[in-house]
Amino acid sequence: xxxxxxxxxxxxxxxxxxxxxxxxxxxxxxxxxxxxxxxxxxxxxxxxxxxxxxxxxxxxxxxxxxxxxxxxxxxxxxxxxxxxxxxxxxxxxxxxxxxxxxxxxxxxxxxxxxxxxxxxxxxxxxxxxxxxxxxxxxxxxxxxxxxxxxxxxxxxxxxxxxxxxxxxxxxxxxxxxxxxxxxxxxxxxxxxxxxxxxxxxxxxxxxxxxxxxxxxxxxxxxxxxxxxxxxxxxxxxxxxxxxxxxxxxxxxxxxx
Amino acid sequence: xxxxxxxxxxxxxxxxxxxxxxxxxxxxxxxxxxxxxxxxxxxxxxxxxxxxxxxxxxxxxxxxxxxxxxxxxxxxxxxxxxxxxxxxxxxxxxxxxxxxxxxxxxxxxxxxxxxxxxxxxxxxxxxxxxxxxxxxxxxxxxxxxxxxxxxxxxxxxxxxxxxxxxxxxxxxxxxxxxxxxxxxxxxxxxxxxxxxxxxxxxxxxxxxxxxxxxxxxxxxxxxxxxxxxxxxxxxxxxxxxxxxxxxxxxxxxxxxxxxxxxxxxxxxxxxxxxxxxxxxxxxxxxxxxxxxxxxxxxxxxxxxxxxxxxxxxxxxxxxxx
Numbered sequence: 034x035x036x037x038x039x040x041x042x043x044x045x046x047x048x049x050x051x052x053x054x055x056x057x058x059x060x061x062x063x064x065x066x067x068x069x070x071x072x073x074x075x076x077x078x079x080x081x082x083x084x085x086x087x088x089x090x091x092x093x094x095x096x097x098x099x100x101x102x103x104x105x106x107x108x109x110x111x112x113x114x115x116x117x118x119x120x121x122x123x124x125x126x127x128x129x130x131x132x133x134x135x136x137x138x139x140x141x142x143x144x145x146x147x148x149x150x151x152x153x154x155x156x157x158x159x160x161x162x163x164x165x166x167x168x169x170x171x172x173x174x175x176x177x178x179x180x181x182x183x184x185x186x187x188x189x190x191x192x193x194x195x196x197x198x199x200x201x202x203x204x205x206x207x208x209x210x211x212x213x214x215x216x217x218x219x220x221x222x223x224x225x226x227x228x229x230x231x232x233x234x235x236x237x238x239x240x241x242x243x244x245x246x247x248x249x250x251x252x253x254x255x256x257x258x259x260x261x262x263x264x265x266x267x268x269x270x271x272x273x274x275x276x277x278x279x280x281x282x283x284x285x286x287x288x289x
Numbered sequence: 290x291x292x293x294x295x296x297x298x299x300x301x302x303x304x305x306x307x308x309x310x311x312x313x314x315x316x317x318x319x320x321x322x323x324x325x326x327x328x329x330x331x332x333x334x335x336x337x338x339x340x341x342x343x344x345x346x347x348x349x350x351x352x353x354x355x356x357x358x359x360x361x362x363x364x365x366x367x368x369x370x371x372x373x374x375x376x377x378x379x380x381x382x383x384x385x386x387x388x389x390x391x392x393x394x395x396x397x398x399x400x401x402x403x404x405x406x407x408x409x410x411x412x413x414x415x416x417x418x419x420x421x422x423x424x425x426x427x428x429x430x431x432x433x434x435x436x437x438x439x440x441x442x443x444x445x446x447x448x449x450x451x452x453x454x455x456x457x458x459x460x461x462x463x464x465x466x467x468x469x470x471x472x473x474x475x476x477x478x479x480x481x482x483x484x485x486x487x488x489x490x491x492x493x494x495x496x497x498x499x500x501x502x503x504x505x506x507x508x509x510x511x512x513x514x515x516x517x518x519x520x521x522x523x524x525x526x527x528x529x530x531x532x533x534x535x536x537x538x539x540x541x542x543x544x545x546x547x548x549x550x551x552x553x554x555x556x557x558x559x560x561x562x563x564x565x566x567x568x569x570x571x572x573x574x575x576x577x578x579x580x581x582x583x584x585x586x587x588x589x590x591x592x593x594x595x596x597x598x599x600x601x602x603x604x605x606x607x608x609x610x
Contacts (some may be wrong), residue, residue: 105317120341121364122364
């Protein structure tokens, strides 16, 4: 399984162009959108919103980097590499779990330097909180990778996957607390709030902010237990249930 | 001793029966040629036996393992050289082979040694750091073949190893396949090249429309065509009816065609045994031979004999299946 993970990491590093573009995207979101949008809130909260937004952008990036593994699957299917992987002396479980974990780790490699910059901007309030938040974010990244793999093998079409993930990203990111606090979502619409409350991006965003200490401005919660439980459940669903589903499709030749 | 045994192996893709109740036995240490036109079911058979896809019906025992029940164990015994190289465009030959060797469990030292040795052997050492997308079709194929040479699996499935390879390269790859067999691997060679199957295989199975039509050594298959061997004899004198009758009396002779009174075409079996007797007959009859030419049937003739089609015609029909 470690070799499957290694392969995915090596492949990711080969896509330097994507890594550079993603970093530019982050810089643009923070330097342009973040700075300008934070001027729209009351002046005394502008800096806090800016930090809030930067933390949200990190999670958005982690999400999109974790989704990337699904696109890899289509590229591999196009080049026939899928058949090659299936013929190797590796069990299906190791293969799928390895890919899910590899997808999660490599998204952390991409987001790692950005998290470091973010911590530099925001400052580090409590290292223990951050450690708990990071562990949860790892689970979030693995879960999103597992979800992306599951959707990829279910849809079996690169074009459909691309459109579906575009729509899903629009829903899952916009209806989360990545860019705005839950209270504002609640004010806007109850249904939005319900969706946002049970959304892995919300859990990840809240936990990261809690880990970095930003959340203290927003809630009085000493420990976002609901977010931790939510991420763990999400991870289990898409890593283990997703893996089983994926494995069944692979064994039956359902990827063809 | 059989290392692969298939029992009514069947694979159906919607309305298409790609492999139809295939029952065959492959012995340990042999090169088994799976011969047939494109669309005959060779690659599907290879993918089923290597557990990449599941059969619809039937099963196979590979090594001591059932492909349905113990696919993980089967994969530890096998290696595949795919028809189309399975390589990601951003990788380099070194990356591909080094990772493949790791997955196949080679130690670091052995891996480095073998990857270097094989890359040199397939003339890819100088190109080892080039991206795959910058390599020619032939180079990619050599990298694909290199995988299996590094792995040296107990059972090697090699699917069309010399497509896109030039004549010199073909002979090199054939030698490598023989070396692989000599090192202890059993080789299943799927090919639509009749000559390749003939020169490499210990036994050949001819597949057509998912079915195994016939399976034996190339020589036995050729001998199975009645009158498949041809001897063309040019005499210095006209042949008499008595000599012709005596010639037709040989049990191996199927037909004697008198092209001209001094030019005969004899259709027979077991040419190597009959020709000395034919020469003696003409000599004893005082008929000097000015030239003699022998030809054996090819596997192409065998294919025509069993299917009624040339391999090209079968391919055209197979594509419209």
